[in-house]
Amino acid sequence: MNKLLNTIMIWESLSQNKKKKILERPILSQQKNLKKNVSKILKDVLENGDFALKKYTKKFDNVQLKNFYVSKDKLENFTQKIDSKLKQSILLSKKNLEIFHQAQKQKDIDVITYPGVRCQRITLPIQSVGLYVPGNKFPLISTALMLSVPAILSGCSDITICTPPPVSAEILYIAKICKIKKILQLGGAQGIAALAFGTTSIQKVNKIFGPGNMYVTEAKLQVSQKISGVSIDMLAGPTEVLIIADEFSNVSYIASDLLAQSEHDKNSQFFLLTPSLKIAELIQLEIIQQFEKLENKKNIKKVFTHSYIILTKNLFECFKISNQYSPEHLILHIKNSRDWIPEIKNAGSVFLGSWTPEAAGDYVTGANHVLPTYGSSKTYSSLGLSDFQKHIIIQEIQKNSLNELSSYITTLSNLEGMEAHTHSVNIRTLLA
Numbered sequence: 001m002n003k004l005l006n007t008i009m010i011w012e013s014l015s016q017n018k019k020k021k022i023l024e025r026p027i028l029s030q031q032k033n034l035k036k037n038v039s040k041i042l043k044d045v046l047e048n049g050d051f052a053l054k055k056y057t058k059k060f061d062n063v064q065l066k067n068f069y070v071s072k073d074k075l076e077n078f079t080q081k082i083d084s085k086l087k088q089s090i091l092l093s094k095k096n097l098e099i100f101h102q103a104q105k106q107k108d109i110d111v112i113t114y115p116g117v118r119c120q121r122i123t124l125p126i127q128s129v130g131l132y133v134p135g136n137k138f139p140l141i142s143t144a145l146m147l148s149v150p151a152i153l154s155g156c157s158d159i160t161i162c163t164p165p166p167v168s169a170e171i172l173y174i175a176k177i178c179k180i181k182k183i184l185q186l187g188g189a190q191g192i193a194a195l196a197f198g199t200t201s202i203q204k205v206n207k208i209f210g211p212g213n214m215y216v217t218e219a220k221l222q223v224s225q226k227i228s229g230v231s232i233d234m235l236a237g238p239t240e241v242l243i244i245a246d247e248f249s250n251v252s253y254i255a256s257d258l259l260a261q262s263e264h265d266k267n268s269q270f271f272l273l274t275p276s277l278k279i280a281e282l283i284q285l286e287i288i289q290q291f292e293k294l295e296n297k298k299n300i301k302k303v304f305t306h307s308y309i310i311l312t313k314n315l316f317e318c319f320k321i322s323n324q325y326s327p328e329h330l331i332l333h334i335k336n337s338r339d340w341i342p343e344i345k346n347a348g349s350v351f352l353g354s355w356t357p358e359a360a361g362d363y364v365t366g367a368n369h370v371l372p373t374y375g376s377s378k379t380y381s382s383l384g385l386s387d388f389q390k391h392i393i394i395q396e397i398q399k400n401s402l403n404e405l406s407s408y409i410t411t412l413s414n415l416e417g418m419e420a421h422t423h424s425v426n427i428r429t430l431l432a
């Protein structure tokens with residue numbers, strides 16, 4: 001058998017330890033150094049501000065920055081030609097994102113919980129947000145749309161796009177059509193540090209959004225843990241995909257979906273789970289055949305070393321393993337895939353049937369492709385409108401109602417030994 005891929009694993013025959021190891025994210029093995037290196041960059045930016053940002057941009061992106069922000073003039077007088085098919089594709093993607101995200105708008109809540117007691121929940125945008133758009137050699141312009149559309153629909157008033165230099169013409173075009181005026185030419189952990197802490201030349205933001213490689217994701221994690229830091233959307237690190245297949249599956253489509261997500265990053269990971277040995281073997285062959293024809297092999301070869309094809313007892317076992325792994329992307333290449341939705345407990349985004357390649361969701365379906373990785377889909381969701389908003393609670397009590405409620409309040413406050421709480425009620429009801 002071809003040495004590029006791991007051998008097919010028979011799940012039942014594996015020890016508990018081996019099962020655990022197989023489902024581990026590749027980043028885990030590099031975590032100690034990663035934490036240290038990223039924390040060093042963050043500390044340096046905190047202490048040395050602009051100087052450190054320029055130093056790391058030269059070191060990691062090989063760009064000698066003069067200005068951190070793209071100039072107003074360059075943005076406003078943006079005339080660079082964008083190919084018309086590319087324009088149409090960007091506009092279609094934007095329109096579908098707007099439709100799906102507009103539908104996520106939540107209604108305010110306004111209820112009477114007790115006669116004379118009114119509770120409301122109103123929704124407000126987070127004012128200043130930083131949108132990290134990854135990639136320098138191949139900037140993820142689709143990600144610029146995935147982040148900008150919900151930020152704008154939510155009403156965020158101060159939006160900064162942060163992306164490694166040199167900033168591509170397409171990102172400038174997207175900023176222009178989304179009316180975003182601030183573009184910060186910084187990548188990696190230093191870009192996240194700039195958004196989180198601010199410097200003499202850079203304004204800090206309230207919340208950082210967007211995916212990135214292991215440095216970006218680790219930096220987001222670390223800045224969100226500092227009291228003086230910022231909020232983040234989620235851990236949206238190197239792409240992962242898990243496919244469940246049965247004996248009816250199209251082997252070529254599956255191999256193409258596995259390879260597609262493997263080209264993102266050497267730390268990306270894929271799983272193919274199936275109860276059919278024949279399908280498992282055919283997919284293994286097909287992956288190699290399609291891989292040989294690709295030019296973009298570098299990341300994929302490494303991804304093969306920590307990706308697995310697993311043979312299960314039945315489809316139920318496939319879902320059990322998938323829920324345990326909690327993938328970013330789950331693709332169901334099985335007969336009557338929609339009927340299996342109740343078996344899904346954890347996943348970022350799910351793709352049903354043969355005609356829903358993940359690449360379609362990456363670009364044009366209107367669903368958001370910024371998704372939780374590292375198993376965080378157990379508790380986190382795909383990026384959506386609510387991530388750019390917060391709720392404020394408003395409460396109001398009528399005088400008579402406070403009289404009625406006072407004994408209940410003071411019973412509870414007395415039990416907790418909160419004398420001043422009790423007094424603040426009695427002063428209105430007993431002494432009035």
Ligand SMILES: NC(=O)c1ccc[n+]([C@@H]2O[C@H](COP(=O)([O-])OP(=O)(O)OC[C@H]3O[C@@H](n4cnc5c(N)ncnc54)[C@H](O)[C@@H]3O)[C@@H](O)[C@H]2O)c1
Nearest residue numbers: 060134135164187188211212213236238239264265370371
């Ligand atoms: N989970 C999601 O929703 C999602 C969506 C899209 C993309 N992604 C992921 O985003 C990532 C994009 O990665 P990328 O690398 O192309 O772009 P990136 O913008 O995330 O990272 C590039 C930056 O990494 C920094 N860097 C590079 N080498 C470094 C080093 N040795 N030490 C410190 N910093 C270093 C550089 O500053 C560079 O600007 C991929 O992993 C992809 O899978 C995830």
Ligand SMILES: N[C@H](CO)Cc1c[nH]c[nH+]1
Nearest residue numbers: 140142143239362369370
């Ligand atoms: N698959 C990525 C989400 O994890 C998104 C993406 C952008 N461009 C291509 N794909």
Ligand SMILES: [Zn+2]
Nearest residue numbers: 260261264362
């Ligand atoms: Zn992708």
